[in-house]
Amino acid sequence: MKHVLVSALFVMLAFAPSASAEDFTHLPPGDLIPGSGTGRVDEKLYAPELLFPIEGKAYANSQVYMTGGLYGPSGDQCSVVNFSYPWRDNYCEERSWDMPLCPAGTGHQGQDIRAASCEKSLHVARAAIDGTITSIGSYSVYLTAADGTRYDYLHMDNVQVSVGQKVKSGAELGRVSNNFGGTSTSVHLHFNIKQNIASLGSVYVPPYLSLVKAYEATLSQPPRGVVELADCDRVAGWAFAPEQPDAQVAVDVEADAKPSAAVAEVLAERDRSDLCQTLGSCNHAFSAASPLSLFDGTSHVVRLRAIDPTDAKRYELLESPSTLTCEPFQPKGARRRLDQSAVAAWKLSSFWDELPQDASSLPVGHTFPSSREAFADPSDASRLWIVDEGQRRGLAVGDSDGWHINPAALKKATDAVLQLSEGQPFPRRAVWVTVKGSPFILDEGDTPEETVSPVDPEPQGPDGTLSGASESASCALGSTANPAPLWLLGLSAVIGLARRRKSRPQSL
Numbered sequence: 001m002k003h004v005l006v007s008a009l010f011v012m013l014a015f016a017p018s019a020s021a022e023d024f025t026h027l028p029p030g031d032l033i034p035g036s037g038t039g040r041v042d043e044k045l046y047a048p049e050l051l052f053p054i055e056g057k058a059y060a061n062s063q064v065y066m067t068g069g070l071y072g073p074s075g076d077q078c079s080v081v082n083f084s085y086p087w088r089d090n091y092c093e094e095r096s097w098d099m100p101l102c103p104a105g106t107g108h109q110g111q112d113i114r115a116a117s118c119e120k121s122l123h124v125a126r127a128a129i130d131g132t133i134t135s136i137g138s139y140s141v142y143l144t145a146a147d148g149t150r151y152d153y154l155h156m157d158n159v160q161v162s163v164g165q166k167v168k169s170g171a172e173l174g175r176v177s178n179n180f181g182g183t184s185t186s187v188h189l190h191f192n193i194k195q196n197i198a199s200l201g202s203v204y205v206p207p208y209l210s211l212v213k214a215y216e217a218t219l220s221q222p223p224r225g226v227v228e229l230a231d232c233d234r235v236a237g238w239a240f241a242p243e244q245p246d247a248q249v250a251v252d253v254e255a256d257a258k259p260s261a262a263v264a265e266v267l268a269e270r271d272r273s274d275l276c277q278t279l280g281s282c283n284h285a286f287s288a289a290s291p292l293s294l295f296d297g298t299s300h301v302v303r304l305r306a307i308d309p310t311d312a313k314r315y316e317l318l319e320s321p322s323t324l325t326c327e328p329f330q331p332k333g334a335r336r337r338l339d340q341s342a343v344a345a346w347k348l349s350s351f352w353d354e355l356p357q358d359a360s361s362l363p364v365g366h367t368f369p370s371s372r373e374a375f376a377d378p379s380d381a382s383r384l385w386i387v388d389e390g391q392r393r394g395l396a397v398g399d400s401d402g403w404h405i406n407p408a409a410l411k412k413a414t415d416a417v418l419q420l421s422e423g424q425p426f427p428r429r430a431v432w433v434t435v436k437g438s439p440f441i442l443d444e445g446d447t448p449e450e451t452v453s454p455v456d457p458e459p460q461g462p463d464g465t466l467s468g469a470s471e472s473a474s475c476a477l478g479s480t481a482n483p484a485p486l487w488l489l490g491l492s493a494v495i496g497l498a499r500r501r502k503s504r505p506q507s508l
């Protein structure tokens with residue numbers, strides 16, 4: 001009952017307005033920095049359908065009258081004060097441009113906006129509306145909507161579009177930068193809206209309030225995603241942050257909602273072609289071998305929540321939570337000593353990788369590699385190579401989850417790696433056991449260093465396959481029984497080959 005209440009509370013918290021939406025403040029339209037000109041006080045939304053033109057956090061304020069600007073307090077344009085709320089209007093700020101809607105008749109034509117950081121050519125400028133690219137200059141992109149309203153992006157870099165191209169709202173146009181013809185300006189986006197106004201014709205209209213509304217809409221859009229699979233083999237699905245569509249969202253995996261419970265994350269970073277169309281980019285899938293710490297025969301409530309990249313708040317994925325009941329299984333193979341540097345290098349954690357089983361009777365093998373040398377096979381996309389004590393050991397790409405490896409992020413194996421002798425297949429997943437307080441990794445392909453093994457060297461069942469594993473490692477998702485995890489079944493295929501490893505060359 002307590003758990004139900006805790007869960008309900010969690011969901012409510014998860015859908016409360018995000019912290020960044022609460023933090024966001026803005027001064028009213030027309031309220032320019034004193035001494036910078038006379039603003040236009042105008043509550044009209046000239047572009048009510050606007051999508052905020054920069055991904056992520058942003059800070060609308062003057063480039064000229066803020067810290068480091070030509071007429072501003074001395075300091076650095078990258079000063080934190082320039083990258084802070086509240087926002088301030090700078091439409092109509094003192095300039096010589098003809099501006100019929102400005103009280104002075106002249107002024108700044110649009111709004112200056114800084115992105116989340118001062119780094120140039122990093123933050124994405126995106127289409128604020130569906131439309132056509134009507135002009136590209138050395139640092140400018142014009143986007144014109146079906147109603148004739150034109151949206152101007154200045155100081156751009158890495159422009160991704162071409163004149164005549166039709167774009168959808170949200171499409172990347174380029175990156176926010178400091179380009180300004182020959183001389184550079186501060187890193188910011190200058191954003192104009194040019195619209196037809198009765199009796200005036202096509203003029204630059206106030207963009208500030210439309211930007212405020214668009215930004216608020218962005219901040220309140222939580223990340224979303226689905227748990228597609230949660231059983232004793234894998235936890236998999238996808239997660240996506242609409243406000244930062246290029247960001248890779250971390251998914252928090254929590255068992256049993258205990259505040260003290262081990263908390264772990266998996267990154268939604270994998271390419272999956274079925275996501276490209278629906279999300280606009282493909283690399284938002286996650287997949288991890290199920291947490292071994294839960295393989296204790298009791299049921300566990302597993303909750304998956306996307307972590308908002310903007311403010312680190314957590315949002316539960318669809319189909320979460322799941323109930324996992326995974327039976328313990330008999331540890332096999334040699335146990336290889338695991339030192340602290342190896343834990344970090346292999347991204348191992350007790351939550352994901354530690355099997356709560358006694359493995360003290362297993363022979364001790366070679367110390368597990370303290371650095372991770374994993375490579376893609378240059379000629380076989382389905383296979384990886386792991387360098388282990390001077391040998392290369394194969395691992396199927398489908399099993400990379402079990403080692404927290406994203407195969408797409410690996411370098412290709414060099415000739416030096418491919419010339420190493422081929423050892424036994426690498427274990428299909430990390431299985432960490434603790435014996436007398438010391439951590440070990442199980443490896444059926446490793447030859448024990450001790451000459452006398454304390455256990456039967458062929459621990460096979462009467463049917464010649466796995467003794468304990470295939471019978472005891474049953475698994476249930478909810479009330480449905482599942483077979484042994486795939487990675488575990490694979491161990492039986494390896495076991496026959498694993499008796500003896502070839503002698504190892506001493507170095508690379």
Ligand SMILES: [Zn+2]
Nearest residue numbers: 110111112190
């Ligand atoms: Zn400007």
